[in-house]
């Protein structure tokens with residue numbers, strides 16, 4: 001298998017877990033490059049449920065190497081808790097899990113700052129997971145972060161921690177009027193963590209590039225999604241890292257010339273968790289139907305996800321900024337009972353004389369007030385979960401998929417019609433290559449024309 005990056009093309013929860021799991025079978029190294037322990041995979045191992053937030057799911061595949069790259073922020077306590085969960089099931093991580101010595105740490109004061117800051121924001125809150133990920137990235141960029149390599153050197157670690165705790169305590173007490181942290185207790189606890197993590201910490205840039213030199217294949221597993229990316233997402237309702245494909249280079253030290261393909265995962269409709277603009281959101285019975293059929297409730301929080309029609313503007317932007325070579329459409333089965341299916345090809349901008357945007361505006365005001373322009377297609381009204389080949393999909397389903405493919409400008413390589421591995425349809429690679437040549441990502445002519453037509 002070539003070296004592949006898998007990214008979400010919407011606002012997360014696209015079903016990347018299943019696709020990564022499928023591709024992990026064929027890869028030698030499975031690599032996380034950004035985010036923290038806010039991602040989530042539920043793995044069934046020997047009939048037992050195990051939830052992983054930080055460690056790639058490949059850890060349960062014998063012979064695979066899992067890597068947490070330098071672009072990830074690591075909460076040592078959370079990582080050790082996951083390792084214990086895995087080892088409790090008789091799987092050792094020694095020799096199969098490595099953590100970058102350049103990865104930054106999430107420390108207890110990051111969690112406290114995030115929690116208090118969200119409370120302070122009230123209605124303007126971002127809807128973070130409260131795990132300290134944002135503040136850890138903020139420290140990294142402010143050049144006061146503490147890295148794995150620093151944790152491994154007790155004296156240096158203590159000095160850095162002392163300086164930071166002083167500053168953070170001042171901030172917590174003065175601004176948020178809450179108690180601060182105690183240096184000795186935190187130092188002692190984290191030295192204990194350091195001892196346990198030491199065998200896993202290494203220069204993963206060397207590990208990964210050597211692996212490529214030896215002809216091994218790498219699977220880069222993106223967490224969150226393109227529209228939550230700190231640069232390309234709906235800022236400020238984003239995550240603090242580079243979730244798009246470029247992040248795979250920055251977050252691992254593997255150069256762009258060594259990556260062969262980028263697969264974008266998109267649901268056949270759209271969902272979003274928490275705050276932020278969502279042009280195709282359905283605040284009606286149709287939205288509730290998608291929510292129920294797709295089981296769109298947060299895995300850990302149980303929070304209902306906002307649901308809406310597929311948004312080709314969103315996914316086309318993702319195709320461009322990630323340089324997608326292929327698209328994976330998941331949860332097609334969720335649309336099985338829809339009489340009519342709509343998808344958005346453009347946004348009519350408010351107060352601009354009916355101007356239709358076919359690209360994501362950077363302005364949140366424009367995005368919040370725009371009217372989606374839809375195309376409508378008939379539904380297929382038959383179950384698709386048992387179908388295993390593209391040709392056997394109902395004609396209306398193929399018409400929908402091909403319309404999406406044209407509107408996005410990227411060939412569909414896989415279609416998922418259920419949560420099980422075998423509920424996946426692979427399209428012939430040669431046909432996909434032909435389609436790739438015919439649908440360049442940079443071209444939006446088809447969509448622009450379709451949007452204009454739909455808008456009358």
Ligand code: GDP
Pocket residue numbers: 008012013014015016017018040041042294299330331332333334416417418419
């Ligand atoms: P991720 O964060 O992108 O990995 O997405 P999630 O882990 O939240 O995945 C969403 C859920 O959808 C999981 O429970 C999957 O088992 C499920 N899922 C994935 N693909 C499909 C599909 O094609 N059809 C259905 N019905 N469920 C799916």
